[in-house]
Amino acid sequence: MDDNGERAGSPAKSRRKDARRNQQTLLDAAAAVFVTSGVEAPVRDIAAKAGVGTGTIYRHFPTRADLVIAVYRHQVDACAEAGPALLAASPTPHAALGRWVGLFVDFLVTKHGLAAAMQGDGAGFEALHTYFLDRLLPVCAELLDAATASGEVRSDLDAYQLLRGIGNLCIGADSDPRYDARRLVALLVAGLRDRTD
Numbered sequence: 001m002d003d004n005g006e007r008a009g010s011p012a013k014s015r016r017k018d019a020r021r022n023q024q025t026l027l028d029a030a031a032a033v034f035v036t037s038g039v040e041a042p043v044r045d046i047a048a049k050a051g052v053g054t055g056t057i058y059r060h061f062p063t064r065a066d067l068v069i070a071v072y073r074h075q076v077d078a079c080a081e082a083g084p085a086l087l088a089a090s091p092t093p094h095a096a097l098g099r100w101v102g103l104f105v106d107f108l109v110t111k112h113g114l115a116a117a118m119q120g121d122g123a124g125f126e127a128l129h130t131y132f133l134d135r136l137l138p139v140c141a142e143l144l145d146a147a148t149a150s151g152e153v154r155s156d157l158d159a160y161q162l163l164r165g166i167g168n169l170c171i172g173a174d175s176d177p178r179y180d181a182r183r184l185v186a187l188l189v190a191g192l193r194d195r196t197d
Contacts, residue, residue, distance in 0.1 A: 083139035
């Protein structure tokens with residue numbers, strides 16, 4: 001039996017599992033469409049990418065803001081979950097940090113239109129920002145602490161400063177084709193190795 005008193009493999013449990021998987025598929029499809037077309041992309045484009053009807057999307061996400069928020073939270077969760085996996089699989093903590101920062105940058109530069117979609121919902125936007133910090137700050141700190149403990153990076157920078165610096169380097173990256181935020185962030189991460197005595 002599971003926590004809800006249902007037998008493993010029961011029809012109700014299978015339906016919930018299928019519903020979660022279907023919702024993940026919708027969120028992945030929406031995220032992919034948002035990257036190329038922004039958060040104002042037509043719902044029919046997202047439905048086509050997910051292989052479902054538009055009614056399915058509206059059933060899960062009645063408003064565009066609901067969909068945008070769900071995609072944002074889904075991507076924050078994926079970025080947070082990637083940190084420990086990268087730390088375990090990378091040859092060094094600095095390499096793990098660099099790979100994770102790359103994922104974080106991808107997340108940041110594909111958020112064109114988020115503020116516009118949340119316009120008029122200051123409390124909702126603030127709640128998303130809090131969620132973002134609560135999920136990603138500890139992961140960045142874990143990676144940065146591991147790289148510091150291994151002697152690979154300088155010790156005079158904390159995770160909040162690093163995330164804030166990366167975020168600032170990513171501002172406007174989606175609207176200026178001549179600006180390569182990823183290159184600047186890579187230089188920042190490489191510069192963490194420089195120790196000052």
